[in-house]
Each structure stands twice: as C-alpha cells, then as structure tokens.
Amino acid sequence: MTVAEKFQSIQDAAQAHVAAQESRTRIRVGVALCGHAAGAFAVLDALRGEAASRGLDAAVQEVGCIGFCYAEPLVDVQAPGGPRVFYRNVTPQQVPTILDAVASGRWQDAGEVLGTLGEGSVDSIARIEDGDQWRLQARIATRNCGSVDPGDIREYIAAGGYAGLAKSLSDMTQEELIEEIKSSGLRGRGGAAFPTGVKWGFLQGSNRPNKYVLVNCEEGDPGAYNDKGLIESDPHTVVEGTIIAGRATGANYGYIFIRHGHDGPIDRAKEAILQAYEQGLLGEDILGSGFSFDMEVALTGDSYVAGEETALMEAIEGKRSMPRFRPPFPAQAGVWGNPSNINNVKTLAYVPEVVRLGGEWFSEIGYERSKGTAILCLTGDVNYPGMYEVPFGLTLGQVVNDIAGGVASGGAVKLLQTGGPLGGVLGPDSLEITLDYELMSQAGAILGSGGIIVASEDVCAVDLAWNMVAFCQYESCGKCFPCRLGMTHLLDTLERIASNAGRAADLDLMRTIGKTMGMGSLCGHGQLGFNPISSSLRHFEEDFRVHLEEGRCPTGSCTARFHRPTRTSPTAVAGWYVEEGAGTTPKA
Amino acid sequence: MADDALRARIVRAVTEQPQPTVTVLSSLLAIEDELGWIPQEAIEEVASRQSVTQNDVWAVASFYPNFRFSPPGTHMVEVCWGPTCHLMGAQRLLERVHDALGLDGEGDTADGAVTLRYNTCLGACGQAPVVSADHHLLGRASAEAVDALVAGLRAAGRNGGHQR
Numbered sequence: 043m044t045v046a047e048k049f050q051s052i053q054d055a056a057q058a059h060v061a062a063q064e065s066r067t068r069i070r071v072g073v074a075l076c077g078h079a080a081g082a083f084a085v086l087d088a089l090r091g092e093a094a095s096r097g098l099d100a101a102v103q104e105v106g107c108i109g110f111c112y113a114e115p116l117v118d119v120q121a122p123g124g125p126r127v128f129y130r131n132v133t134p135q136q137v138p139t140i141l142d143a144v145a146s147g148r149w150q151d152a153g154e155v156l157g158t159l160g161e162g163s164v165d166s167i168a169r170i171e172d173g174d175q176w177r178l179q180a181r182i183a184t185r186n187c188g189s190v191d192p193g194d195i196r197e198y199i200a201a202g203g204y205a206g207l208a209k210s211l212s213d214m215t216q217e218e219l220i221e222e223i224k225s226s227g228l229r230g231r232g233g234a235a236f237p238t239g240v241k242w243g244f245l246q247g248s249n250r251p252n253k254y255v256l257v258n259c260e261e262g263d264p265g266a267y268n269d270k271g272l273i274e275s276d277p278h279t280v281v282e283g284t285i286i287a288g289r290a291t292g293a294n295y296g297y298i299f300i301r302h303g304h305d306g307p308i309d310r311a312k313e314a315i316l317q318a319y320e321q322g323l324l325g326e327d328i329l330g331s332g333f334s335f336d337m338e339v340a341l342t343g344d345s346y347v348a349g350e351e352t353a354l355m356e357a358i359e360g361k362r363s364m365p366r367f368r369p370p371f372p373a374q375a376g377v378w379g380n381p382s383n384i385n386n387v388k389t390l391a392y393v394p395e396v397v398r399l400g401g402e403w404f405s406e407i408g409y410e411r412s413k414g415t416a417i418l419c420l421t422g423d424v425n426y427p428g429m430y431e432v433p434f435g436l437t438l439g440q441v442v443n444d445i446a447g448g449v450a451s452g453g454a455v456k457l458l459q460t461g462g463p464l465g466g467v468l469g470p471d472s473l474e475i476t477l478d479y480e481l482m483s484q485a486g487a488i489l490g491s492g493g494i495i496v497a498s499e500d501v502c503a504v505d506l507a508w509n510m511v512a513f514c515q516y517e518s519c520g521k522c523f524p525c526r527l528g529m530t531h532l533l534d535t536l537e538r539i540a541s542n543a544g545r546a547a548d549l550d551l552m553r554t555i556g557k558t559m560g561m562g563s564l565c566g567h568g569q570l571g572f573n574p575i576s577s578s579l580r581h582f583e584e585d586f587r588v589h590l591e592e593g594r595c596p597t598g599s600c601t602a603r604f605h606r607p608t609r610t611s612p613t614a615v616a617g618w619y620v621e622e623g624a625g626t627t628p629k630a
Numbered sequence: 631m632a633d634d635a636l637r638a639r640i641v642r643a644v645t646e647q648p649q650p651t652v653t654v655l656s657s658l659l660a661i662e663d664e665l666g667w668i669p670q671e672a673i674e675e676v677a678s679r680q681s682v683t684q685n686d687v688w689a690v691a692s693f694y695p696n697f698r699f700s701p702p703g704t705h706m707v708e709v710c711w712g713p714t715c716h717l718m719g720a721q722r723l724l725e726r727v728h729d730a731l732g733l734d735g736e737g738d739t740a741d742g743a744v745t746l747r748y749n750t751c752l753g754a755c756g757q758a759p760v761v762s763a764d765h766h767l768l769g770r771a772s773a774e775a776v777d778a779l780v781a782g783l784r785a786a787g788r789n790g791g792h793q794r
Binding site for chain 2: 302341
C-alpha cells in the first residue's frame with residue numbers, strides 16, 4: 043500500500059466513527075483551563091449523571107476552549123443535522139433544565155444562550171457567526187478548538203487532520219516542504235517573528251544522525267495562555283505540525299516542553315502522542331514512507347527563563363534552566379550537543395493547514411509581511427476576556443473594543459500590557475496601532491506571544507510596573523549578575539516610589555540600572571528586563587511624578603503592602619548538611 | 631513514615647517514569663509528584679541513578695522554586711499574582727487568605743493542614759482573579775468564595791488533600 047492508501051484507510055475509519063457519533067444528540071462541555079476555573083468539571087459531572095439517569099440517547103463530550111472565556115462554563119447541544127446551541131455560564135443546577143429543553147425542543151427556556159454555531163438555525167437564536175466576535179476572527183490554528191474532542195484522534199482526523207502529514211510524506215521532498223513553509227510567509231509566534239521556513243532550513247542543512255524538533259509550551263508569560271489553550275483544545279494539530287517539521291528538517295525526535303503542574307495541557311499532549319503512535323502516525327516507518335520520528339513530553343520546574351531557547355535545552359537535559367552562550371546556535375549544537383530546532387506551539391499549529399492547503403493560501407491572509415493570524419489572549423478589565431485568533435491588519439482598538447467589548451469597569455482604556463512582562467505597556471493611543479510585526483515594532487509595541495492585558499484609568503502605572511518588575515526579579519535565573527542584582531535594585535526602588543518614599547534621583551538610578559542590564563545580560567530576560575519601567579515612564583511618567591513629588595498614588599491603586607513570592611532557599615533540616623569529612627562528594 | 635517505606639516510594643517514582651528521557655530534573659519532578667517534597671533520600675537516589683554528585687542534584691532541586699525540602703501541608707492553596715489577576719484584585723485576595731490562614735506570606739499553617747503558595751500564572755487569565763485549591767481552579771474568586779474555600783480545607787484538616 044502507498045502512503046496515500048494507508049492514510050485513506052485511517053481516515054475512512056475515523057470518518058465512520060464520527061458519522062456514527064453525529065447520528066446522536068451531542069452535548070459538548072469546554073473543560074480547558076478557563077472552563078475548569080469557571081467550574082466546568084462540576085457541570086460535566088452533573089450532565090453525565092443526569093443523562094445516564096434519564097437514559098438519554100446523547101453523547102456527552104469534553105472539548106477544549108472555543109475562546110469565549112467570559113462565557114465559561116460553556117455547554118453546547120447539537121441535535122443530529124442541526125447547529126450547535128451554546129448555553130453560557132452554566133451551573134450544575136441548570137443541567138436538568140437544559141436536558142428538558144433538549145427533549146422538548148424549547149431551547150430558549152434552558153438558560154442564557156450565547157448563540158448557535160454551524161449551518162441551520164434554531165428558533166430565533168442569534169448566530170454566533172454573525173457577531174463581530176466571530177466575524178473578525180480567522181480561525182486557522184484554533185480551527186478545531188472547542189469543537190473536537192482533544193482526547194480522540196479520530197475526531198481530529200475526520201476534521202482533516204494528518205492529511206498535511208500524509209501529503210508531506212507522499213508527495214513532497216524535504217526541499218519542497220521547506221519551500222512551501224517559506225512561501226507561506228509563516229513567522230515564529232513565540233515573539234521573535236523569525237521566518238519559520240528559514241529556521242527549518244538551518245536544521246535541514248545538518249547531516250548529524252540525531253536531530254531534534256523542540257516544541258516550546260513553557261509559556262511563562264502571565265496573561266497568555268494560548269499555547270496551553272491550543273495544546274489542551276487540539277493537541278493533534280501541534281503533534282502533526284511537529285512531525286511535519288521533523289520530516290522537513292530530517293529530524294528524528296521531538297519534545298513538547300511544558301511546565302510541570304499544568305496538568306490539563308500535559309495530559310492532553312501525552313495522550314495525543316500515544317494515540318498518534320497507535321495509528322502509526324509516529325514511530326518507525328510512518329505510513330510506510332520510510333520516515334521515522336519519535337516524540338515525548340518533557341517537563342520543566344517553575345522557571346520563566348526556561349522558555350528561552352537555550353535555557354529550555356538545559357532543562358530538557360535535566361539541568362538548571364539558565365541560558366547558554368551563542369554560538370554555537372541550537373541548529374549546530376542544541377540538546378545534548380545535537381542540532382535542534384525550537385518552535386513555539388502556535389507556529390507549529392499552523393503547519394498542518396499550510397501544508398494541506400498550500401503556502402500561497404496562507405500568504406493571502408494577514409497584512410504586508412505579517413502573514414496569517416495572531417492568537418491573542420485578551421484579559422484584564424474588558425467585558426469579554428478570551429482567546430481570539432484574528433488576521434493581522436486589524437487595529438488593537440478593533441481587538442479591544444469590537445471583540446473584547448471594551449473596558450468592563452466603565453471609563454476609558456488607560457494602558458495595554460502586551461507581550462508578557464518584558465513587553466512593557468502602551469498608552470491609549472496604541473489602540474490606533476495595526477496588528478503587524480513591523481508597524482508594532484515601529485510604534486514601540488511588542489506582540490510577543492499574544493497576551494494583551496487591558497487596564498482602565500483606575501490603575502496607577504506604578505502599581506502595574508511593580509507587579510511586572512516583581513515577576514522579573516523573582517524569575518531571574520541568576521546567571522548574569524546585571525539581571526540578578528539589577529532586577530532586585532529596580533524592585534527595591536520601585537517599592538520605595540510606590541510607597542511614596544521615593545527619592546528625587548530614583549528615576550535616573552533606575553535608568554542607569556536598566557542600561558547596565560541591557561548591556562550585560564545573556565538573554566532577553568535581562569536585556570528587556572527594564573522594559574516594564576522604561577515603557578511605563580515613556581507613557582505615564584506623570585504617575586511616577588505624583589508619587590515622588592506629591593507623596594500620593596494618583597489613582598489610589600498602589601497598596602501599602604507588597605505581597606510577592608520570594609525565591610525560596612532550602613530550609614535547613616537538622617542532620618542534612620554534609621557529614622564532617624565528606625566534603626562535597628556524593629555518598630552514593 | 632519508616633525510612634524503608636519512604637525510600638521505596640522514591641525508588642518507585644524514579645524508576646517508573648513512563649517517558650523515555652529520564653534526567654535529574656524529571657526524576658525530581660516524579661518524586662515531587664509522589665511525595666510532595668524532596669527528602670535527602672531522594673537527592674541520594676537521584677544522584678546515584680543519574681551518576682552525578684549530590685551537589686549536582688541539589689543545584690537543580692534548589693533552583694526551581696516548586697521543589698520543597700520538608701513535607702508540605704495536607705492541602706495546597708495557590709493564589710495567582712500575575713498581572714491580570716493583580717489588576718483584578720489579587721493583592722486583596724492574598725490578604726484575605728493570609729488572614730484566614732494566620733499567615734503573613736507563603737508558607738505552612740501551624741497545624742500543617744494548609745500550604746500557601748503564590749503562583750506567577752495559573753493559566754486561566756480570562757477568569758481572573760484565580761486561586762487554586764489542591765489543583766482545582768477557582769476563577770473570578772471573590773473574597774467570600776476564598777473564605778469558604780479556606781474554611782472547607784481547614785475543616786477537612788489533615789484529611790484528603792493534594793498528595794497522592
């Protein structure tokens with residue numbers, strides 16, 4: 043059998059399975075992190091219990107995040123052949139009413155309805171597709187999120203999944219694959235926006251026997267959860283993208299790198315890899331193509347810097363996640379000295395569709411040199427926080443106001459915090475900025491990994507800067523002293539200013555420290571560690587001035603006390619310290 | 631717990647890691663999953679099985695702040711203090727939790743029932759502010775909800791909890 047024939051038989055089986063599912067009423071519950079936090083598991087348990095006790099002929103399924111975090115827990119009910127009807131903010135108590143409505147067909151009676159999704163209509167319920175929140179999106183990487191069961195590879199395959207991999211194995215050479223990615227204009231979504239095809243080319247050029255594709259889901263940026271959201275909601279698009287990257291670059295092994303403790307994404311990723319093995323889409327001689335590729339999940343401890351590419355490799359090797367000197371670059375000597383290629387989760391999530399539909403198709407979406415979409419997490423003081431995938435070319439104002447519904451507490455937007463703590467803040471004029479790597483960079487804005495936190499005029503810029511600097515200080519790995527000591531001094535100074543005990547020279551002091559950090563640090567953590575303060579001073583120096591000169595907080599949001607974690611040092615326990623004469627050699 | 635039983639659990643956690651790549655860090659994480667903390671015996675086992683010095687293991691264990699070196703409380707409360715949660719009132723929630731637990735920061739309650747940690751991001755920013763109890767997330771956490779949650783854990787005392 044050819045690769046295409048083998049894949050066809052896998053696809054046929056998956057489609058038959060899904061077709062059988064679709065002949066029953068389906069009830070889906072979003073149980074990704076946001077749903078979990080909103081109480082979705084209690085709703086899921088209640089639905090399963092109630093459906094079983096009624097003997098209801100319906101499939102109750104877990105799905106991931108459709109992006110409307112504000113409406114979680116979301117439950118959607120789909121009769122055979124009909125659209126999905128979404129109930130929002132569902133409680134376990136509401137479950138019997140929803141099932142009554144399913145039985146009677148009186149959908150509107152069961153609770154607050156968000157709308158319908160999919161072909162057809164139900165009563166007079168509004169279609170989600172007609173609202174700006176959906177219309178302004180272009181869901182490519184998130185195409186299946188909230189729709190497929192992330193724990194069932196057959197649903198992903200039936201939705202067109204792994205067709206890109208099959209195509210890459212049967213019809214395309216390595217060079218053609220890399221050319222396809224280059225022509226798509228896809229750029230890395232971890233923050234650096236480096237052209238993905240070019241990066242893959244670096245690895246392809248090496249003929250060492252062991253080569254790695256690393257998937258970065260460390261995602262330490264507070265305020266961003268799109269990497270975890272993607273892995274939790276549609277892990278197979280990431281697994282497939284990784285295998286295709288392996289095929290294109292001639293790599294033989296892939297690691298998905300996730301922070302320990304994020305059980306949802308970790309469990310989904312592990313399960314997806316196992317299922318891909320079971321279907322023969324991972325392992326030896328994939329689909330009889332002669333190409334072999336293995337994958338596993340690697341975990342890190344709590345460390346923000348572990349998301350930096352060379353520190354990530356240290357953590358995979360089981361060491362402290364501290365950045366390495368470059369050169370050598372990862373494509374030359376990465377994990378265990380072997381050539382390695384590191385991609386953000388989102389970048390790889392696009393790859394299956396780019397290969398299946400072609401680079402040209404992808405390159406027509408987006409704006410200028412920013413092709414495709416941005417996957418944004420809009421949070422903070424907005425009406426509709428959520429995870430939205432929008433084409434480049436929208437303005438930040440469209441995103442904040444038309445999609446996220448503007449400021450929730452009333453009043454105007456004061457600042458946007460974008461691109462993680464190191465990205466810094468923007469003023470209200472930033473709402474005019476177009477989502478585009480080049481235009482954003484010219485405007486001093488960093489898209490980073492896609493987190494956008496909105497704050498109203500009730501917030502003092504010093505207060506938010508304190509939070510970001512406290513984070514950066516806590517997370518400095520300590521390797522470069524300008525970062526380790528600089529962040530500590532910046533934090534001390536900022537706490538002094540916030541508590542109205544600042545000194546006239548403090549702003550200049552912080553600028554001097556920031557400059558030193560920029561010059562003397564190995565990785566972005568120290569290089570950009572002054573951004574939270576420099577950007578706050580650029581847009582909101584007045585807030586600092588009021589603290590320094592008038593001895594008060596301009597908005598009253600700076601509290602007198604600063605609760606933040608402090609780096610833990612091992613608690614001394616009697617008898618732990620090395621026995622006399624043992625020195626530092628191991629007992630074992 | 632008898633030393634032998636403790637060591638047996640450590641050895642099992644280290645040797646039964648399902649993934650192909652086993653390292654110092656992966657072994658420590660497996661032990662943390664099993665015990666909730668890293669005893670000296672764990673440092674010894676990991677050093678000997680990974681053929682590195684105990685110093686090397688300590689270097690890794692003391693670097694990542696998720697590792698602790700004494701048994702944690704039976705229940706784990708984590709309060710997110712990331713920027714989104716900060717804007718949505720995390721500092722006030724922290725004070726509330728401190729008061730309810732009789733703590734002044736991260737740490738363990740005197741009765742050993744509850745450990746409090748600050749988390750840099752629990753990953754559910756759309757539901758800020760977020761707290762977690764024994765790995766169950768609670769979003770849009772109000773002061774009252776946090777009070778109820780802490781009261782529930784205190785009532786459970788040394789029963790249940792996050793340890794396996």
